[in-house]
Amino acid sequence: MELDTSSVIDNEESFYANAVQYWSEIPATIDGMLGGFGCISQTDIRDSKLLLKQLFNSKEPPQKAYALDCGAGIGRITKHLLTEFFDKVDLVEQNPQFLNQAKLYIGPKLQTKIENYYSVGLQSFVPEENKYDVIWSQWVLGHLTDSDLIEFLKSCQKGLKPNGVIIIKENISSTNDIDKDEQDSSVTRPLSLYRKIFTTAGLDCRRQVKQRNFPKGLYTVYMFVLKPLPNNTYTNMQ
Numbered sequence: 624m625e626l627d628t629s630s631v632i633d634n635e636e637s638f639y640a641n642a643v644q645y646w647s648e649i650p651a652t653i654d655g656m657l658g659g660f661g662c663i664s665q666t667d668i669r670d671s672k673l674l675l676k677q678l679f680n681s682k683e684p685p686q687k688a689y690a691l692d693c694g695a696g697i698g699r700i701t702k703h704l705l706t707e708f709f710d711k712v713d714l715v716e717q718n719p720q721f722l723n724q725a726k727l728y729i730g731p732k733l734q735t736k737i738e739n740y741y742s743v744g745l746q747s748f749v750p751e752e753n754k755y756d757v758i759w760s761q762w763v764l765g766h767l768t769d770s771d772l773i774e775f776l777k778s779c780q781k782g783l784k785p786n787g788v789i790i791i792k793e794n795i796s797s798t799n800d801i802d803k804d805e806q807d808s809s810v811t812r813p814l815s816l817y818r819k820i821f822t823t824a825g826l827d828c829r830r831q832v833k834q835r836n837f838p839k840g841l842y843t844v845y846m847f848v849l850k851p852l853p854n855n856t857y858t859n860m861q
């Protein structure tokens with residue numbers, strides 16, 4: 624039997640509700656966003672910048688007009704990464720307090736680049752079509768079930784402009800198992816499951832890059848650069 628999140632999530636409604644509850648009690652700080660590991664933020668951003676620079680130097684790069692930050696929290700990635708590369712950024716985040724804090728954290732100067740703050744869960748969010756050059760999702764997709772993640776990725780594809788890409792940066796489980804975190808109500812998927820989900824959603828994984836220099840004991844983190852498959856067909860997940 625193939626492994627998927629239905630094997631570890633018995634009740635989807637409480638899976639989502641428990642995550643809302645968990646994040647409602649977390650301080651709107653960098654440490655809060657990173658589970659007490661605020662110290663890794665710079666290292667994280669450094670490798671993400673390198674990835675974007677390489678992407679812009681590649682054949683058929685995306686434009687630098689518009690990015691979407693998914694599960695944006697207080698806007699850590701928007702502030703330190705996306706506003707450096709893109710003219711405009713939208714944030715989508717389910718916790719409205721974090722978005723309020725993002726307005727302060729991003730600051731008045733960079734604020735001019737922020738077009739929209741969407742306060743909604745990714746499982747219910749549909750990006751406007753043909754809008755974004757890069758859709759960045761980091762440390763949030765473990766809060767979606769497989770089927771919601773696949774639907775989300777399909778709708779993100781429609782939200783991309785020509786040459787646009789989806790970039791995912793996520794923890795990866797060290798075995799072939801899905802790790803369930805009961806505390807924050809999330810799952811950590813193995814690499815094989817992410818790759819299968821990408822294919823099912825009609826996405827081609829153009830790059831898979833490991834984050835460097837994180838402290839020992841943390842999950843391995845990968846960045847994936849995804850583009851719609853040429854024929855743009857979706858497959859059914861078996």
Ligand SMILES: C[S@@+](CC[C@H](N)C(=O)[O-])C[C@H]1O[C@@H](n2cnc3c(N)ncnc32)[C@H](O)[C@@H]1O
Nearest residue numbers: 646656694695696699717744745761762763766
């Ligand atoms: C680990 S934090 C990461 C924040 C940000 N991506 C970063 O790297 O700084 C996870 C964020 O995802 C948000 N989140 C959790 N479940 C979500 C969902 N279903 N839809 C949108 N955001 C969600 C949380 O409120 C929190 O802000």
